[in-house]
Amino acid sequence: xxxxxPLDALNNARHKRVxxxxxxxxxxxxxxxxxxxxxxxxxxxxxxxxxxAVKRKLGTVFIRGDTIIFISPA
Amino acid sequence: xxxxxPLDALNNARHKRVxxxxxxxxxxxxxxxxxxxxxxxxxxxxxxxxxxAVKRKLGTVFIRGDTIIFISPA
Amino acid sequence: xxxxxPLDALNNARHKRVxxxxxxxxxxxxxxxxxxxxxxxxxxxxxxxxxxAVKRKLGTVFIRGDTIIFISPA
Amino acid sequence: xxxxxPLDALNNARHKRVxxxxxxxxxxxxxxxxxxxxxxxxxxxxxxxxxxAVKRKLGTVFIRGDTIIFISPA
Amino acid sequence: xxxxxPLDALNNARHKRVxxxxxxxxxxxxxxxxxxxxxxxxxxxxxxxxxxAVKRKLGTVFIRGDTIIFISPA
Amino acid sequence: xxxxxPLDALNNARHKRVxxxxxxxxxxxxxxxxxxxxxxxxxxxxxxxxxxAVKRKLGTVFIRGDTIIFISPA
Amino acid sequence: xxxxxPLDALNNARHKRVxxxxxxxxxxxxxxxxxxxxxxxxxxxxxxxxxxAVKRKLGTVFIRGDTIIFISPA
Numbered sequence: 001x002x003x004x005x006p007l008d009a010l011n012n013a014r015h016k017r018v019x020x021x022x023x024x025x026x027x028x029x030x031x032x033x034x035x036x037x038x039x040x041x042x043x044x045x046x047x048x049x050x051x052x053a054v055k056r057k058l059g060t061v062f063i064r065g066d067t068i069i070f071i072s073p074a
Numbered sequence: 075x076x077x078x079x080p081l082d083a084l085n086n087a088r089h090k091r092v093x094x095x096x097x098x099x100x101x102x103x104x105x106x107x108x109x110x111x112x113x114x115x116x117x118x119x120x121x122x123x124x125x126x127a128v129k130r131k132l133g134t135v136f137i138r139g140d141t142i143i144f145i146s147p148a
Numbered sequence: 149x150x151x152x153x154p155l156d157a158l159n160n161a162r163h164k165r166v167x168x169x170x171x172x173x174x175x176x177x178x179x180x181x182x183x184x185x186x187x188x189x190x191x192x193x194x195x196x197x198x199x200x201a202v203k204r205k206l207g208t209v210f211i212r213g214d215t216i217i218f219i220s221p222a
Numbered sequence: 223x224x225x226x227x228p229l230d231a232l233n234n235a236r237h238k239r240v241x242x243x244x245x246x247x248x249x250x251x252x253x254x255x256x257x258x259x260x261x262x263x264x265x266x267x268x269x270x271x272x273x274x275a276v277k278r279k280l281g282t283v284f285i286r287g288d289t290i291i292f293i294s295p296a
Numbered sequence: 297x298x299x300x301x302p303l304d305a306l307n308n309a310r311h312k313r314v315x316x317x318x319x320x321x322x323x324x325x326x327x328x329x330x331x332x333x334x335x336x337x338x339x340x341x342x343x344x345x346x347x348x349a350v351k352r353k354l355g356t357v358f359i360r361g362d363t364i365i366f367i368s369p370a
Numbered sequence: 371x372x373x374x375x376p377l378d379a380l381n382n383a384r385h386k387r388v389x390x391x392x393x394x395x396x397x398x399x400x401x402x403x404x405x406x407x408x409x410x411x412x413x414x415x416x417x418x419x420x421x422x423a424v425k426r427k428l429g430t431v432f433i434r435g436d437t438i439i440f441i442s443p444a
Numbered sequence: 445x446x447x448x449x450p451l452d453a454l455n456n457a458r459h460k461r462v463x464x465x466x467x468x469x470x471x472x473x474x475x476x477x478x479x480x481x482x483x484x485x486x487x488x489x490x491x492x493x494x495x496x497a498v499k500r501k502l503g504t505v506f507i508r509g510d511t512i513i514f515i516s517p518a
Contacts, residue, residue, distance in 0.1 A: 003162070004181060006188040009210045014077070019206075022143065023172065023215070024097065033078060039188070039212050040080040040113070046146070058093075061146040062083045064113050064139070065212070067097070069170065072194070072209040088225070096291065098245065107226060114228040114261070120294070132241075135294040136231045138261050138287070141245070151310070152329060154336040157358045167354075171320065171363070187336070187360050213360070217318065220342070220357040236373070244439065246393065255374060262376040262409070268442070280389075283442040284379045286409050286435070289393070299458070300477060302484040305506045315502075319468065319511070335484070335508050361508070365466065368490070368505040384447070392513065394467065403448060410450040410483070416516070428463075431516040432453045434483050434509070437467070 010035050010071060017074040018043070022067050026050055029074050030061065039065030084109050084145060091148040092117070096141050100124055103148050104135065113139030158183050158219060165222040166191070170215050174198055177222050178209065187213030232257050232293060239296040240265070244289050248272055251296050252283065261287030306331050306367060313370040314339070318363050322346055325370050326357065335361030380405050380441060387444040388413070392437050396420055399444050400431065409435030454479050454515060461518040462487070466511050470494055473518050474505065483509030 013032050020028040020041060027050075030043030046061040047054050087106050094102040094115060101124075104117030120135040121128050161180050168176040168189060175198075178191030194209040195202050235254050242250040242263060249272075252265030268283040269276050309328050316324040316337060323346075326339030342357040343350050383402050390398040390411060397420075400413030416431040417424050457476050464472040464485060471494075474487030490505040491498050 004190070006182045006184050006190050006210055009182065009190040009208055013210075024143065028144075034080045034083065036080050042078070042080050042083040058144075058146045060083055061144050062080055062087075063144045064142050066140070066214070067143045068212050069172065069215045070176075070206075070209050070211045072206045098291065102292075108228045108231065110228050116226070116228050116231040132292075132294045134231055135292050136228055136235075137292045138290050140288070141291045152338070154330045154332050154338045154358055157330065157338040157356055161358075214362070216360050217320065217363045218324075218354075218357050218359045220354045246439065250440075256376045256379065258376050264374070264376045264379040280440075280442045282379055283440050284376055284383075285440045286438050288436070289439045300486070302478045302480050302486045302506055305478065305486040305504055309506075362510070364508050365468065365511045366472075366502075366505050366507045368502045394513065398514075404450045404453065406450050412448070412450050412453040428514075428516045430453055431514050432450055432457075433514045434512050436510070437513045 007035075007037070010039075013071070013073055019070075019072045019074050020063060021069045022063070023069055024067070026055075028058075028061065028063065030058075032071070033060075035071075036065070039068050039071075041065065041068065041071065081109075081111070084113075087145070087147055093144075093146045093148050094137060095143045096137070097143055098141070100129075102132075102135065102137065104132075106145070107134075109145075110139070113142050113145075115139065115142065115145065155183075155185070158187075161219070161221055167218075167220045167222050168211060169217045170211070171217055172215070174203075176206075176209065176211065178206075180219070181208075183219075184213070187216050187219075189213065189216065189219065229257075229259070232261075235293070235295055241292075241294045241296050242285060243291045244285070245291055246289070248277075250280075250283065250285065252280075254293070255282075257293075258287070261290050261293075263287065263290065263293065303331075303333070306335075309367070309369055315366075315368045315370050316359060317365045318359070319365055320363070322351075324354075324357065324359065326354075328367070329356075331367075332361070335364050335367075337361065337364065337367065377405075377407070380409075383441070383443055389440075389442045389444050390433060391439045392433070393439055394437070396425075398428075398431065398433065400428075402441070403430075405441075406435070409438050409441075411435065411438065411441065451479075451481070454483075457515070457517055463514075463516045463518050464507060465513045466507070467513055468511070470499075472502075472505065472507065474502075476515070477504075479515075480509070483512050483515075485509065485512065485515065
């Protein structure tokens, strides 16, 4: 049986709603449209959360990978 | 169907007005004229925002990619 | 006798419950499903701990390797 | 029509007066004499600004690229 | 006479008890079982120290190299 | 006319007295004896300045490039 | 005449007593036994200094290069 790789988990989450937590404490929720090996990620219908509350709606957002702590299905 | 890559989202935003949020908490708004794989980005007609208010108009600005958290259509 | 390499220790922990401590002081516990040479890691049945208490259950979580301090069997 | 790249904007600013903002909050103004792909930059007739006021005149200054947030025509 | 390289010192410490000091101020003590060129390290029978006192026993622990300040025989 | 590169400015400063400002706020002054593409630099007859006053004389000092903000002729 | 490179200065300090200052403000003094291009360094008979006073004697210590600000003959 072939062992799974970390990016497989992101691939399984494509076009699904995910939580993205950033190093500065903010969170985004949105549909994961694209990612690459640097973990640069694009969310659609994205909302920015600060302290658990929606701060603003951003539509499409490109997030630089090195600012990301984790990505998890919402 | 070919899967989209993160830089496709930036390519779609070329010559359109975007929000660029930086790691130091500042934001720029301007027209996205150029970017590269490091996410170095050039904005035209750029305005710098601090705490939600325009701090200054900068015209053309080259932003080093590693200072960027996200880029989103304005 | 061949000398072991650090990733061998992660390989031995595959599909077992691990503690993952992050640079921001948070901890995750979950089953280590995948990792790579950047130490990007995927946990299943993950729980996020803050100050020693479960903060939330996250299911599957992809953690970016550069945010990780250590990984240890739970 | 060929698309512009970020370093083109710096090339257009060569031998012109620019603002360079650093990650530590300081700013330099001077004539952009040279730069490279790391965004290492050399300013001539450079002045260092702290909190909007000239702190000192430095003549020629070599700035390490990874300390730079943005470069913009003055 | 051939000059020694830094990793030779780690090789001499293999299977011996070492102190590992981290950038966040914590320390680990344990038997150095493995390391690589990134200074990723695996300790066995590891104990975590905070402010000079044992905080918890961790058994085997994989430490990401970029969090390490120094490694020294205990 | 060939365009100058940033390291040319450092080459012109070789064996001359320079100011080196570090990310931690300290400054060195000394004669620039050597540098490389990482901006690792060696100063001779170096003095360490803290808050504008000489803190200590260090003779020869090797400074790791990634700690440097700028280098400028004294 | 061939120009010197930064690592030549470290080579000249081999087996001699050096001061190593770290990004966290600590200092080590010891005999420089080994170093590499990352500036990973090994000191023998090392002492750790905090606020100018010896905090502890460490014998041999491997210091990860990216934590080092400077190395200077003691």
